[in-house]
Amino acid sequence: MRVEMFTFLLTAAICLAGSAGVVLLRNPVHNALSLVATLFGVAVLFIQQGAYFLAAIQVIVYAGAIVILFLFVIMLLGVDKAEGLDRDPILGQRPAAIAAAVAILGLSLTALLSVGSRVTGQASTLAAIDGSEPNINALAKVLFTDYVFAFEITSVLLTVAVVGAVVLSRKAGSAIDVAEFPEGTTADLLQAKHDAAAVEEDVPEEVATEDETPEGEAETTEEALR
Amino acid sequence: MGIVANVQADGLAGLEHNFLTGRVEDLIRWARSHSSWPATFGLACCAIEMMATGGPHYDLARFGMEVFRASPRQADIMIVAGRVSQKMAPVLRQIYDQMMEPKWVISMGVCASSGGMFNNYALVQGVDTIVPVDVYAPGCPPGPETLLQAIVTLHELIETGEIMRRREVTGAGAGVHLDELQLPTSSALTIGTR
Amino acid sequence: MLALNETWYLVLAAMIFTIGAVGLLTRKNPLVMFMCVELMLNAVNLTFVTFSKALDDIAGQAIVFFVMVVAAAEVVVGLGIIVAIMRRRQGANADDISLMRG
Amino acid sequence: MTSTLQSHVIAGMLANDPLLSGEVGLTTLLVVLIKVVVAFVGLLLSVILMVWFERKVIADMQNRFGPNRAGPFGLFQTIADGMKLIFKEDLMPERADPFVFKLAPFLSLVPAFLTFAIVPIAGSFNDGLDGVVTILGQQTFMQVADPQIGILLFLAMSSLAVYGIMLAGWASGSKYPLLGSVRATAQMVSYEAALGLALASVLLIAGSLSTNAIVNGQAGFRWNVWMTGLVPFVIFTIAATAELNRPPFDLVEAEQELVGGFHTEYSSFRFAMFFLAEFLNTVTMSAIIVTLFFGGPSGPTFGLTNWVGVYILPFFWFFLKLLVFLCMFVLFRATLPRFRYDQVMDLGWKLLIPASLGWFLLLVAVRVGSDQGWNLVATGLAAVAGLLAGAFLLILSIRASAAKRAAVSLPGEGT
Amino acid sequence: MSDAETPSIDDAELAEESVEEVLEEELPQPELLHGVPVSESRGQVVLHPSRDEYVALVSSLRELGYWMxxxxxxxxxxxxGPNRNLPAGVAPERFEVVVGLLSHSDRSRIRLRVQIPESDPELATLFLIHPSVENPEREVFDMFGIRFDGHPDMTRILMPDEWVGHPLRKDYELGRIPVQFKGASTAR
Amino acid sequence: MTSTDLTTLNSARDRLTSDGSVLRLSETEAEQKSGYQAPTEEGLGERMIMNMGPQHPSTHGVLRLVLEMDGETITRSKPVIGYLHTGMEKTGEELTYLQGATNVTRMDYAAPLFNELVFSLAVEELLGIEVPDRGQWIRMLMSELNRMSSHLLFMATNGMDLGAVGMMLYGWREREEVLRFFEAVTGLRMNHNYIRPGGVAADLPDGWEEELSAILDIIPDRLAEFDLLMTGQPIWRDRLQGVGVITAEEALSLGATGPILRSTGYAWDLRRDQPYLKYDQVEFDVIAGSFGDCFDRYSIRLAEIRESMRIVRQIIEKMPEGDYRVQDKKVTPPPRARIDESMEALIHHFKIFTEGFKVPEGEVYVAVESPRGELGCYIVSDGSSKPFRMHIRGPSFVNLQTLPHLMKDSFLADTVAIISSVDPIMGEIDR
Incomplete structure (x- = not known):
């Protein structure tokens, strides 16, 4: 029992620290890593409650795929800069959020602690957990019998999601604003050079200086969007 | 993670010397001399001979040196193989600075050591004006035998700790000069099972 | 020493959920907001598993399974949208996404 | 309540291992401790030997001697390398993210160690024995743990191994490593799918996720490599090579393009950890292949039931099989040119994943057919026909999309 | 002509003068090929276009098969020295740009020598006729300071951007550093 | 020769000058915009400037490439050179004609004998002397062997660049066999200074035929191994075929010569088309490709090793007896034995090595087919014993201009294959 309590407390601490990290840390990569910590904690708690398969899936799907995807996007977009937390997005949003949080937590804690250690509800008769049967087999049985329709629906959902993601992330022809990249052909450059009276101001230098100044880029796109 | 943050002198120079640290120091020197990974720093003709030294006939791997590291962070020996131009000099220095202590430099060939036959505007006359050189390998280009001799010499210096003493004296590299080896390689020597 | 029972798990889940909710409301970076949603989902999953254990009912775990699948789908699509937006606007945050209107 | 919960938990984690089914006493803990220590030390030793072995074998293939100065036959070469790296100056790049930079090597090292826990390395699987051995009077398996979810643990760890590489590249704060790590992530995530699908075929035959049960099921040369029809094995091996970032899939550290890939900025002991992790993973992956497809430690024990038949011979078989795969990986490195990034992706998505999925479906069809008592030949033929149709459609769609892409890009080329 | 002569500007002026004198005295009609004076050096055909004729000549030679x-x-x-092997009618200048053209069809080579005065070291680029001259023209600019008008990227190629001087000019020092031997008290 | 005509040539040229595949960015700006540890604000989805080299494992020495990339695709690029600039042309003006060969041999260090050859040919052209037959055949023998060693070096580096680590070592192993012969003949493994104005430095040593035929016996087997490891290797073909494609017209416009030009199907080889030495007396094939891609360039070089061996076999048969250098007191130093006997010979020897010999005024351009293409030498003589101007037309220097066009729209990983297939030698590019 002591071991169990110890495991729980440790894991709970990791979970809470991780989730706090997700909210409080400024760098998105650190946020993602904190999320991984929480996910691991939850996986351990799953194991503690006998849900082995879910624990494994939690690590494989959440940590191995979802958070990796997050990190991938963060790196791909290069948004791995620390975000300032000082500015309040909407006036009073933050106090309101805290208030709401206190309310939610207060309510649920009151509800939970008032009933003591009892869990209300009926013990299952249909899909009871049989101690002798491995957890995976039991889960598989209900998934492919009682919930087979839901299972099929989720597979459709996943397919749709994949297609959607591909369509969304496919690079449209105008993904790069050509105007931002004055890709003068050599002939153009030469022509321009001949035209321009001031030969000193080399055109190649213009090409070089104009491209990718992040601020300018953002401005032009902003204008384009409006 | 590294136990050593800044290795100017021997591995544990800061500690008081007793039997144990003495042994450990010997061990570290042994490790350093038997595992000195070269940085890939080929410049000119000498680079070809340097690569030939890594080839089957001469086999640098015997000294545990076939691990040419592209990243200077992981390399121990910089073999300046070839002439260093004025344009290259800053790059050379930058790469040297990127290498981690302890690091050793072999100046391979007369061009690197002194500018060689190209005493003109374009070349740095001696790479020791840019980085401290521990061993000079003469020749234009030095044959693989000469390079091997330079490497073996360097390894001996490292293992005996002589290199650090010399560095303290000169304030720069150890500056060991070698004679060029003119061994006939006409013998058909094939290493390995073939 | 207190005995470890279901309430502990439920309280922990409630706390994680709350933290996630606060994050969702206060952060501006859409990616971080997404992560907060994942936190809340995890809290709910933990609750499900706890009840499944308490009531000896495997159905709770089955539902967690579905939640995970749906979460994966949601993340895929959500990140797709974010990538599409961010490509156009460096450093976009959640407040700017209203620009998409119309 | 709590004690049942606890035993349940432990039984679940370590599954069928008889060691933990009864009362958990001090001896039990001792046995577990011994197993952990032996596995850890053995792995480290095997890595040291593996590095030496690879350098020697490659040297021999290239008509060279290879390391021969450090110790007899250069055996201490790896030790010298390790010592030197430990006592080398350490660096934290200016632009690096200190915490993540320090964390990353551990993230790539730890999963490699953990995976080995589920590999059975000895124990007799003949004559109805299921690999049970007796240590200090306790019955147990010759593996650190045998969880219910054994193979899923392997998948989980291999998906975690990505973190080390990804974060290392990001935390270095420079361009080459970042490119390397983005490549790595894409590659490893894609090949995990093929890996998992190839694995599914094995699980279908074995009917269990526990490695002990999988090995047990292969006793008497009913090895999965032919029970699953070779294809999953080939796919698994290719995907595993990609997962390991070994040649010809070593784009991550492709020296020729990205200098050192994700570990460009790493020096000293942190680099040694990556180095260690790479070879550790190679050993572990070979062990997993042996376990999944080649019956692990099972092999002829010549009717011996004493310690020779239980420890020595099975371990010998296991080691022999392991060596074959280590040699295979070395051979890959010595001979094959490197793939290009898009070729790796194409191979993964357009060939390996469809092929492993198709083969899995074929196996399922045969399995269902035999369960239902259908005519197996007819079932097989129908399944093959279905798969061929699917493959045809896939090829057609790939062709169509390639043609479309070419058509789109042509006007852009500017005439 | 002797190799003991030290190069100096005076000599060059002298050389120019003497050639001009020769030209004024004799005024022979230069032999023409492709409309420009031609000479021969060790059996190799050399054309001597003026700066104005240069681009047009290369262009027309290209039509004639000198593709490369x-x-x-x-x-x-x-x-x-005075004898520059120039045909009559071509005034020698300090710089020359030498262009080698190759015709694959009749397997022949032809060489162009264009005189560039020191006062105005500029020449039109061949880039739009032969893109292959991009690097060589940059090298000539780097080494001699002859600018090629219309070249898309007239920057230094071999020397660092901030280098001063043009090394292959005759009045640019070789840059030899006296060899110092170890222990020697004075430089030798 | 092929279907190339002026119209297609013109359109190719116009395409080259207008497709904007060269990144016209000065070195300093490229440095500012990127660098080895440059920031990554641009992100990977956008175009970014990347500096590759000058110290990069696959840039063959000190080539630096400034790449503009869209993700992993290269949109524009520019090779930046000069990191090995040695001032050899300037130094050459300070050295006598006899010393000149020592200088030029260090340019293309993979094929040093060709540099000596072209320099010597140019000087001889100016002097108006004819090298005796045996001297010419020895020159031919040595340069063909050098072609083999150079191409073997290419095989090694090309394999290495594409990740076939084994190939690296195999290439060196074979090259070492050839170098051993060089050492026996010239006394040095590289930078021989063997071919000098007036002939060669020394006659072939005794037993050279046996040594050569030993080499010629070994290498074909080894080349068969290359075929096994590379030519027939599916990954190898995938990596090279269709990568870095160039047409004959583009190659002509860009001045590319050697294997790059021949890979396009345009069979132009100076050995056959403008014969020098005694190439008109040996039989060999000019290897041409058909697609102009990296694989063609690789296989042309592989086949040229075989052709060179064919030529070497013929040379062994046909090697005439006689002098190996001109017997002209003005140009040739007296034989070593005579110096000990005669005071006159000693003075002669002293004078020729201190003052050198005078070369009549004039200017001349001579070209030979080096392993990388047309290697030319332009010498202006003012009648003194030192060249007034010595210019080397390095094939790599000109061939390097094809890089941006070859690399346009290819992947970062392909750049390595492409650079490798152009086979640049920086010593010759930067001189």
């Missing part, structure tokens, strides 16, 4: 511009280099004739 194999070489383009500069020569600084500062301090060279």
């Amino acid at each position: 511009c194999v070489d383009l280099c500069g020569v600084d004739y500062l301090g060279y």
Whole structure:
């Protein structure tokens, strides 16, 4: 029992620290890593409650795929800069959020602690957990019998999601604003050079200086969007 | 993670010397001399001979040196193989600075050591004006035998700790000069099972 | 020493959920907001598993399974949208996404 | 309540291992401790030997001697390398993210160690024995743990191994490593799918996720490599090579393009950890292949039931099989040119994943057919026909999309 | 002509004068090929277009099968003797740009020598006729300081951007550093 | 020769000058915009400037490439050179004609004998002397062997660049066999200074035929191994075929010569088309490709090793007896034995090595087919014993201009294959 309590407390601490990290840390990569910590904690708690398969899936799907995807996007977009937390997005949003949080937590804690250690509800008769049967087999049985329709629906959902993601992330022809990249052909450059009276101001230098100044880029796109 | 943050002198120079640290120091020197990974720093003709030294006939791997590291962070020996131009000099220095202590430099060939036959505007006359050189390998280009001799010499210096003493004296590299080896390689020597 | 029972798990889940909710409301970076949603989902999953254990009912775990699948789908699509937006606007945050209107 | 919960938990984690089914006493803990220590030390030793072995074998293939100065036959070469790296100056790049930079090597090292826990390395699987051995009077398996979810643990760890590489590249704060790590992530995530699908075929035959049960099921040369029809094995091996970032899939550290890939900025002991992790993973992956497809430690024990038949011979078989795969990986490195990034992706998505999925479906069809008592030949033929149709459609769609892409890009080329 | 002569500007001026004198005295009609004076050097055909004729000549030679511009280099004739092997009617200048053209069809080569005065070291680029001259023209600019008008990227190629001077000019020092031997008290 | 005519040539040229595949960015700006540890604000989805080299494992020495990339695709690029600039042309003006060969041999260090050859040919052209037959055949023998060693070096580096680590070592192993012969003949493994104005430095040593035929016996087997490891290797073919494609017209416009030009199907080889030495007396094939891609360039070089061996076999048969250098007191130093006997010979020897010999005024351009293409030498003589101007037309220097066009729209990983297939030698590019 002591071991169990110890495991729980440790894991709970990791979970809470991780989730706090997700909210409080400024760098998105650190946020993602904190999320991984929480996910691991939850996986351990799953194991503690006998849900082995879910624990494994939690690590494989959440940590191995979802958070990796997050990190991938963060790196791909290069948004791995620390975000300032000082500015309040909407006036009073933050106090309101805290208030709401206190309310939610207060309510649920009151509800939970008032009933003591009892869990209300009926013990299952249909899909009871049989101690002798491995957890995976039991889960598989209900998934492919009682919930087979839901299972099929989720597979459709996943397919749709994949297609959607591909369509969304496919690079449209105008993904790069050509105007931002004055890709003068050599002939153009030469022509321009001949035209321009001031030969000193080399055109190649213009090409070089104009491209990718992040601020300018953002401005032009902003204008384009409006 | 590294136990050593800044290795100017021997591995544990800061500690008081007793039997144990003495042994450990010997061990570290042994490790350093038997595992000195070269940085890939080929410049000119000498680079070809340097690569030939890594080839089957001469086999640098015997000294545990076939691990040419592209990243200077992981390399121990910089073999300046070839002439260093004025344009290259800053790059050379930058790469040297990127290498981690302890690091050793072999100046391979007369061009690197002194500018060689190209005493003109374009070349740095001696790479020791840019980085401290521990061993000079003469020749234009030095044959693989000469390079091997330079490497073996360097390894001996490292293992005996002589290199650090010399560095303290000169304030720069150890500056060991070698004679060029003119061994006939006409013998058909094939290493390995073939 | 207190005995470890279901309430502990439920309280922990409630706390994680709350933290996630606060994050969702206060952060501006859409990616971080997404992560907060994942936190809340995890809290709910933990609750499900706890009840499944308490009531000896495997159905709770089955539902967690579905939640995970749906979460994966949601993340895929959500990140797709974010990538599409961010490509156009460096450093976009959640407040700017209203620009998409119309 | 709590004690049942606890035993349940432990039984679940370590599954069928008889060691933990009864009362958990001090001896039990001792046995577990011994197993952990032996596995850890053995792995480290095997890595040291593996590095030496690879350098020697490659040297021999290239008509060279290879390391021969450090110790007899250069055996201490790896030790010298390790010592030197430990006592080398350490660096934290200016632009690096200190915490993540320090964390990353551990993230790539730890999963490699953990995976080995589920590999059975000895124990007799003949004559109805299921690999049970007796240590200090306790019955147990010759593996650190045998969880219910054994193979899923392997998948989980291999998906975690990505973190080390990804974060290392990001935390270095420079361009080459970042490119390397983005490549790595894409590659490893894609090949995990093929890996998992190839694995599914094995699980279908074995009917269990526990490695002990999988090995047990292969006793008497009913090895999965032919029970699953070779294809999953080939796919698994290719995907595993990609997962390991070994040649010809070593784009991550492709020296020729990205200098050192994700570990460009790493020096000293942190680099040694990556180095260690790479070879550790190679050993572990070979062990997993042996376990999944080649019956692990099972092999002829010549009717011996004493310690020779239980420890020595099975371990010998296991080691022999392991060596074959280590040699295979070395051979890959010595001979094959490197793939290009898009070729790796194409191979993964357009060939390996469809092929492993198709083969899995074929196996399922045969399995269902035999369960239902259908005519197996007819079932097989129908399944093959279905798969061929699917493959045809896939090829057609790939062709169509390639043609479309070419058509789109042509006007852009500017005439 | 002797190799003991030290190169100096005076000599070059002298050389120019003497050639001019020769031209004024005799005024022979230069032999023409492709409309420009031609000479021969060791059996190799050399054309001597003026700066104005240069681009048009290369262009028309290209039509005639000289498809490839194999070489383009500069020569600084500062301090060279009077005999420049120039045909009559071509006034020697300090710089020359030498262009080698190759015709694959009749397997012949032809060489162009264009005189560039020191006062105005500029020449039109061949880039739009033979893109292959991009690097060589940059090299000539780097080494001799001859600018190629219309070249898309007229920057230094071999020396660092901030380098001062043009090394292959005859009045640019070789940059030899006296060899110092270890222990020697004075430089030798 | 092929279907190339002026119209297609013109359109190719116009395409080259207008497709904007060259990144016209000065070195300093490229440095500012990127760098080895440059920031990554641009992100990977956008175009970014990347500096590759000058110290990069696959840039063959000190080539630096400034790449503009869209993700992993290269949109524009520019090779930046000069990191090995040695001032050899300037130094060459300070050295006598006899010393000149020592200088030029260090340019293309993979094929040093060709540099000496072209320099010597140019000087001889100016002097108006004819090298005796045996001297010419020895020159031919040595340069063909050098072609083999150079191409073997290419095989090694090309394999290495594409990740076939084994190939690296195999290439060196074979090259070492050839170098051993060089050492026996010239006394040095590289930078021989063997071919000098007036002939060669020394006659072939005794037993050279046996040594050569030993080499010629070994290498074909080894080349068969290359075929096994590379030519027939599916990954190898995938990596090279269709990568870095160039047409004959583009190659002509860009001045590309050697294997790059021949890979396009345009069979132009100076050995056959403008014969020098005694190439008109040996039989060999000019290897041409058909697609102009990296694989063609690789296989042309592989086949040229075989052709070179064919030529070497013929040379062994046909090697005439006689002098190996001109017997002209003005140019040739007296034989070593005579110096000990005669005071006159000693003075002669002293004078020729201190003052050198005078070369009549004039200018001349001579070209030979080096392993990388047309290697030319332009010498202006003012009648003194030192060249007034010595210019080397390095094939790599000109061939390097094809890089941006070859690399346009290819992947970062392909750049390595492409650079490798152009086979640049920086010593010759930067001189």
